[in-house]
Amino acid sequence: MLEKVRNKLSHNKMNGWDWAFVICNTIFMILFCVVTLYPVLNTLAYSLSDGRDAILMGIHLVPRVWSVDAYKQVFKIAGMPRGAYITVMRTIIGSTLALAANALLAFIISRKKFLFRSGLSLFWVITMYASGGLIPGLILMTKLHLTGTFWVYIIPGLVSAFNILVLRTYMDSLPDSYEESAQLDGAGYMTIFLRIISPLCKPVYATVFLFVAVGHWNSWFDAMIYNRMNIKYTTLQYELQKLLNSVMQQTGSADSAGKTGTKSPVTPITVRSAATIATMLPIICLYPFLQRYFVTGLTIGGVKE
Amino acid sequence: MSLNDKDAPVLKSKINKTELKRQSILLIIAGLYVIYGIVFYYLPLLGWIMAFEDFNLRDGVIHSPKVGLRWFKFLFADGTFPRVIRNTLAMGAINLVATTVTAIGFAILLSEVKNIYGKKLVQTISYLPHFLSWIVVTSIVRDAFGTNGIINEVLVNLHIIDQPISYFMHTQYFWPIVAISNVWKETGWNAIIYLATITAIDPSLYEAAAMDGAGRWQKIKHITLPGIRSTIIILLILNIGNVINAGFEVQYLLGRGVLQPVSQTIDIYVLNYGMKNFSLGTAAGIFKTFVSMFLIFLFNFIAKKTGEERLF
Numbered sequence: 001m002l003e004k005v006r007n008k009l010s011h012n013k014m015n016g017w018d019w020a021f022v023i024c025n026t027i028f029m030i031l032f033c034v035v036t037l038y039p040v041l042n043t044l045a046y047s048l049s050d051g052r053d054a055i056l057m058g059i060h061l062v063p064r065v066w067s068v069d070a071y072k073q074v075f076k077i078a079g080m081p082r083g084a085y086i087t088v089m090r091t092i093i094g095s096t097l098a099l100a101a102n103a104l105l106a107f108i109i110s111r112k113k114f115l116f117r118s119g120l121s122l123f124w125v126i127t128m129y130a131s132g133g134l135i136p137g138l139i140l141m142t143k144l145h146l147t148g149t150f151w152v153y154i155i156p157g158l159v160s161a162f163n164i165l166v167l168r169t170y171m172d173s174l175p176d177s178y179e180e181s182a183q184l185d186g187a188g189y190m191t192i193f194l195r196i197i198s199p200l201c202k203p204v205y206a207t208v209f210l211f212v213a214v215g216h217w218n219s220w221f222d223a224m225i226y227n228r229m230n231i232k233y234t235t236l237q238y239e240l241q242k243l244l245n246s247v248m249q250q251t252g253s254a255d256s257a258g259k260t261g262t263k264s265p266v267t268p269i270t271v272r273s274a275a276t277i278a279t280m281l282p283i284i285c286l287y288p289f290l291q292r293y294f295v296t297g298l299t300i301g302g303v304k305e
Numbered sequence: 306m307s308l309n310d311k312d313a314p315v316l317k318s319k320i321n322k323t324e325l326k327r328q329s330i331l332l333i334i335a336g337l338y339v340i341y342g343i344v345f346y347y348l349p350l351l352g353w354i355m356a357f358e359d360f361n362l363r364d365g366v367i368h369s370p371k372v373g374l375r376w377f378k379f380l381f382a383d384g385t386f387p388r389v390i391r392n393t394l395a396m397g398a399i400n401l402v403a404t405t406v407t408a409i410g411f412a413i414l415l416s417e418v419k420n421i422y423g424k425k426l427v428q429t430i431s432y433l434p435h436f437l438s439w440i441v442v443t444s445i446v447r448d449a450f451g452t453n454g455i456i457n458e459v460l461v462n463l464h465i466i467d468q469p470i471s472y473f474m475h476t477q478y479f480w481p482i483v484a485i486s487n488v489w490k491e492t493g494w495n496a497i498i499y500l501a502t503i504t505a506i507d508p509s510l511y512e513a514a515a516m517d518g519a520g521r522w523q524k525i526k527h528i529t530l531p532g533i534r535s536t537i538i539i540l541l542i543l544n545i546g547n548v549i550n551a552g553f554e555v556q557y558l559l560g561r562g563v564l565q566p567v568s569q570t571i572d573i574y575v576l577n578y579g580m581k582n583f584s585l586g587t588a589a590g591i592f593k594t595f596v597s598m599f600l601i602f603l604f605n606f607i608a609k610k611t612g613e614e615r616l617f
Contacts, residue, residue, distance in 0.1 A: 021521060025414055029423070032411070033430045035489070038455065039445040040433070057453045105338050108331050113324060120335055123342060129546065129598060132349025133590025134575050135583050139366065140349050156345055159338065189331050218438035221554070241440045241558075276441050283436045288429050299501045 040280075047071070047274040051267035070274035073266045079231070080275065083239035087217060090153045090235065095213040099205060101158045106167035107193045112176070128161040134225075141226055148230040153222055157215075163208050166297055170204040171197060207297025210290055217283055240279050247272045356588035376588035386574065386589070390596075393570040396483055396556065397548030403484045405541065408495035413529055415496065416503045417521070428500075431493025439490075439554035446486045446559065447473070473559070476567045483555050498540065499533055506532040538608060545604045549597045 014022075041061050046054055050065035074080055108114060109121055132140075137156075138147075146152040174197065182196050198205070220237035227233045247268040351366070356376055358369040380386040411431070418424045434442065449455050450472040457469035472478040510528050519527070552570030560568020569577075571593045579586015 136349035136352025
């Protein structure tokens, strides 16, 4: 036993410099985690603080006086629950439809016998680089009567060249023999897509779904541009931005903030923190379990030729 | 890397009548995709006409009076737009360099962590900020850099500064703050791909180097860095076009008031002026597209000349 340990140690041959490096590297990694987590935990601490106490500032990781009133207040702001509903709907519907649309197109482009294979590829590659810009896009949406609707979030971004690239790279790596044997059994292309290729593509489908879903969850610009006039369809992040802005104006004059703050158990700073935490919570709870999907996705979509 | 690989085996000769019949369903679907693409990606390019006319809603895109290059001349008539271009390119370049360097550095250091659980934990934490929206991140950044924020608190306690600084009142702090925001948000995420490349390097190279007495630094310099070199260059070329696209959310959300002269980017300019004057906004948008195309081709050209990997 001892012999083994000694062998292992001598094999590793850790000298003084190596130890110094390992210690420094460990300290660096701990610092990195602290810098990453502190702002989030700090916001969490403020969100769970009593408003009158939070106004004195200086809270770090643990509230001095605990309170969940700020969260109750956030859910009472009309825009927040409605924005959350719209955002959940667009994330689910938008990601599902985008995955289906991109997967089918990637399937077509990755068929080696397809007549217009390279032409169709080029058609979509060009869209990656040339875009009309904000104003022509806005005019198009108006002309198509998409502005002021829910579908303006879903339809314009349905097909994206980057996601096709990721999906196609994965599909190209599958052996042709699956398709050939299915073909011999008389399967048409749609059967091959639905029954053979799609089940094999589950990991990369998860990746693309995740990428699109994160985009939908965090988007606010399209809500601001297309649906500013129609508050029925604004998104969660847009409502958060509106809230943060109004709070900033309130705290801008410290005087008024102080006055309202001392009277109520919720103050702008706690409401703002609670709203921020509430919008990020779902995604923070989910992402650690989805890690392997985005790691594979980035790796195949990226550099591996 | 590119979608359009010319090396794919051409099997056209195999396409006979039966195959064509089998493919008919694919051809119909592909046709629908082309219609979608034309409407949502190619039709807006037609809107570029607006940049050369005095657009009004009554006459529409096609029939509005033509004014030639008037809006392009207008863009450069005063110092605003050139300053906007400077801001866009400067922040884009600073962000690209800062996020690339930190991601590579982090990936190399993390690959040196031998404790598998520690490594996993650090990596999981490092992804977190990527999943937050810029709305949330800028709110966090505003708090951290505020007069009562943690940055001032730490700096004052370490006696690096005597008085808390109001970072958002002085223009010289804005670009570094934008870079720091980007680094905070994306370092862990960008490191994923470098870490994957480092993991794929043949371990026997390191063993052989160790036999020859190479130290840790020499191994990084002579094996790890050359191993991820092509990845770095491909990603740089891919992101160079985004240098000009990335200048929107952070700048728009953080750069209000006195910061306008250093924070305004082309996208913000288009949003501020273009929503009132569609022709001017389109002209600025066209300018942006051309600069981004130019940057991509320039970097591709440089990569080609120096014998590096390239996109096309």
